[in-house]
Amino acid sequence: MALLARRVRPDDWKPIGVDALEANAMKVVVSTDNRSVIAGPGAGKTELLAQRAAYLLQTGMAPPPRRILAISFKRDAATNLAARVRQRCHRSHAGRLDSMTFDAFAKGLVDRFGQALPERWRPRPDYELMFPNDTAFRGFLFQDVGTPPKAIGSYADLQAISIKTFERSLLVGSPLPVMGWPDPTVGQWAADRFWQSSLHEGKKTFLSFSMIGRLAELLLRVNPIAREALRLTYSHLFMDEFQDTTQIQYDLVRTIFLGTDAVITAVGDNKQQIMRWAMAMDDPFSAFDADFSGKRTPLYNNYRSSPELVRIQHVLAQALDARAVEPVSKTAATIAGESCAIWDFSSPEIEAQRLARFVAAEMKAHALGPRDFVLLVRQKAVDYAAVLEPAFRAAGIPLRNEAGTVGAVMLQELLAEEASELLVKVLRLAMTKRAGRHWTECQEALGALRGISPEDEAAQAIFARELDAEATQLSADHPEPPASKADARTIVDDVLGFVGRERLIAVHPAYAQGGWFEKVVEAAAVHLHGSSAGAADWTEALDTYEGLYAIPLMTIHKSKGLEYHSVIFVGLDDGAWWSFAGDQVEATAGFFVAFTRAKQRVVFTYCAKRGARTKIATLYGLLSKAGVQTIQIA
Numbered sequence: 001m002a003l004l005a006r007r008v009r010p011d012d013w014k015p016i017g018v019d020a021l022e023a024n025a026m027k028v029v030v031s032t033d034n035r036s037v038i039a040g041p042g043a044g045k046t047e048l049l050a051q052r053a054a055y056l057l058q059t060g061m062a063p064p065p066r067r068i069l070a071i072s073f074k075r076d077a078a079t080n081l082a083a084r085v086r087q088r089c090h091r092s093h094a095g096r097l098d099s100m101t102f103d104a105f106a107k108g109l110v111d112r113f114g115q116a117l118p119e120r121w122r123p124r125p126d127y128e129l130m131f132p133n134d135t136a137f138r139g140f141l142f143q144d145v146g147t148p149p150k151a152i153g154s155y156a157d158l159q160a161i162s163i164k165t166f167e168r169s170l171l172v173g174s175p176l177p178v179m180g181w182p183d184p185t186v187g188q189w190a191a192d193r194f195w196q197s198s199l200h201e202g203k204k205t206f207l208s209f210s211m212i213g214r215l216a217e218l219l220l221r222v223n224p225i226a227r228e229a230l231r232l233t234y235s236h237l238f239m240d241e242f243q244d245t246t247q248i249q250y251d252l253v254r255t256i257f258l259g260t261d262a263v264i265t266a267v268g269d270n271k272q273q274i275m276r277w278a279m280a281m282d283d284p285f286s287a288f289d290a291d292f293s294g295k296r297t298p299l300y301n302n303y304r305s306s307p308e309l310v311r312i313q314h315v316l317a318q319a320l321d322a323r324a325v326e327p328v329s330k331t332a333a334t335i336a337g338e339s340c341a342i343w344d345f346s347s348p349e350i351e352a353q354r355l356a357r358f359v360a361a362e363m364k365a366h367a368l369g370p371r372d373f374v375l376l377v378r379q380k381a382v383d384y385a386a387v388l389e390p391a392f393r394a395a396g397i398p399l400r401n402e403a404g405t406v407g408a409v410m411l412q413e414l415l416a417e418e419a420s421e422l423l424v425k426v427l428r429l430a431m432t433k434r435a436g437r438h439w440t441e442c443q444e445a446l447g448a449l450r451g452i453s454p455e456d457e458a459a460q461a462i463f464a465r466e467l468d469a470e471a472t473q474l475s476a477d478h479p480e481p482p483a484s485k486a487d488a489r490t491i492v493d494d495v496l497g498f499v500g501r502e503r504l505i506a507v508h509p510a511y512a513q514g515g516w517f518e519k520v521v522e523a524a525a526v527h528l529h530g531s532s533a534g535a536a537d538w539t540e541a542l543d544t545y546e547g548l549y550a551i552p553l554m555t556i557h558k559s560k561g562l563e564y565h566s567v568i569f570v571g572l573d574d575g576a577w578w579s580f581a582g583d584q585v586e587a588t589a590g591f592f593v594a595f596t597r598a599k600q601r602v603v604f605t606y607c608a609k610r611g612a613r614t615k616i617a618t619l620y621g622l623l624s625k626a627g628v629q630t631i632q633i634a
């Protein structure tokens with residue numbers, strides 16, 4: 001696909017990389033007004049944003065030098081959107097899309113403008129991130145905070161505050177008052193004490209991402225210059241997975257963009273709302289439509305799943321939203337036999353063996369790779385991995401627990417980190433034979449970090465020579481994959497030394513604080529060493545690093561936005577879904593997310609040794625209603 005640098009006339013623009021978009025999707029792609037797109041799984045919501053970015057950038061409807069800001073919830077979703085746009089657009093266009101997570105966006109604002117906050121809210125520049133849990137809040141409320149002044153309330157009043165209320169409603173529930181709470185309730189007093197002690201009273205400032213979100217909103221509210229700078233920078237805003245927006249994030253967007261000429265596109269699926277525990281709003285779409293005059297535009301196709309899977313999905317969808325409309329599948333079935341079944345096993349060991357054999361046979365029959373499959377679990381992936389991994393290894397398929405940690409970082413997160421991605425790109429360029437593709441990728445990615453314009457041919461040529469010299473040096477210094485952790489660390493340091501820590505920090509503010517960069521670098525070294533054990537050469541080590549030939553095992557939460565030929569959900573039982581009764585809607589939404597990752601097949605497994613299936617009878621009821629059979633396997 002030739003990517004054009006020249007501008008395309010809006011009337012001549014065509015979707016890129018797909019045959020067609022459904023009529024409503026096309027309307028949203030070319031829209032000049034605010035839109036909320038609620039559509040089911042596989043409807044092409046992320047694809048729609050990628051096409052819209054291509055349209056706006058290539059036609060100049062997002063006029064340079066203004067940019068598009070795309071905010072996602074997960075780092076890999078942000079990376080995925082940027083990658084889709086890069087595939088479809090010339091790099092001079094794709095470079096005007098800033099795709100990042102909400103947390104990174106808010107943190108970037110606090111890092112750049114935080115010192116202009118009023119003194120009582122101003123963090124120290126070298127603040128660190130914290131991740132307080134219920135125990136920390138309890139300790140604060142019932143011990144550290146002490147007794148409130150008599151005029152405000154008593155210790156008993158403090159104790160009457162629930163931990164959830166303290167965090168969600170009092171600490172970060174609403175925009176921060178510039179001058180503090182004028183006549184605080186006992187709860188507000190405690191919240192203010194938490195803020196002040198975190199900001200000012202320790203050796204360092206400690207902030208959670210929720211607090212950073214609130215500070216970002218405040219600084220833009222009180223700092224018209226910063227606010228105006230953002231408004232001038234961005235002509236368009238995209239928000240993916242909008243169903244998971246928190247009030248903190250929504251307030252930030254409202255403060256920046258309400259009443260401006262920025263055109264906002266919010267896409268999501270309320271049936272996939274599985275972040276209510278993490279403070280997602282009840283109905284962010286209605287708030288958006290009301291505040292921003294958003295025009296609701298539904299999509300009706302499903303490009304991911306076969307007709308039979310879409311039929312079953314619809315039974316689940318109706319349990320979450322009685323008004324759900326059955327989507328039209330645009331994907332043909334390619335497998336024989338049942339698209340979905342529940343397999344009963346007598347023990348987890350037999351289950352593991354049979355699943356491994358099944359996957360191996362399917363790979364052969366349909367010419368599939370291990371990454372066309374996913375093993376999903378509800379939680380505690382490490383426990384399942386202990387039984388599944390040896391069985392898959394015996395069948396010749398490496399299994400990888402993506403929810404596992406290397407060093408201090410979750411594997412799935414490490415792989416989405418820019419530092420890790422660049423490491424792999426540079427090593428593939430330097431160490432592997434067929435390096436053509438990696439050459440282009442490295443030159444683009446590293447050139448962009450150095451601020452070298454794609455159009456500046458002279459500067460690109462000088463940089464190409466530098467890159468070539470670096471690659472030659474690296475392969476001379478490290479002809480073999482590292483044999484020790486220390487070697488791995490040297491290699492990682494060499495590569496990232498060339499990439500440039502300062503340059504990475506400039507683009508990813510998260511690397512500037514809290515030792516995150518060091519954690520990522522260390523995790524990359526640990527993982528590189530682990531991936532090199534037993535590898536015949538660099539290609540094999542790097543393939544293992546990226547998990548190219550390993551079947552992934554992950555939790556439902558981590559599977560959001562992803563898709564696989566076959567989904568195998570291990571453990572549909574009360575044990576795994578112990579909290580089902582507590583929040584049936586969110587649990588059913590999680591079940592829906594898991595189910596809808598599949599293109600062709602979903603297998604649920606059950607083993608009585610892990611638990612009964614009475615508490616989650618509703619889920620079994622839904623599958624049965626959809627005609628899904630339970631089969632006794634072994």
Ligand SMILES: Nc1ncnc2c1ncn2[C@@H]1O[C@H](COP(=O)(O)OP(=O)(O)OP(=O)(O)O)[C@@H](O)[C@H]1O
Nearest residue numbers: 018019020021041042043044045046047303304561
């Ligand atoms: N117009 C289209 N034509 C062909 N394929 C498409 C089209 N739109 C999307 N797809 C493909 O369908 C799949 C699902 O698309 P996408 O991931 O954008 O869906 P989504 O609505 O964001 O899904 P989910 O909410 O389940 O994460 C992807 O493989 C994508 O490439």
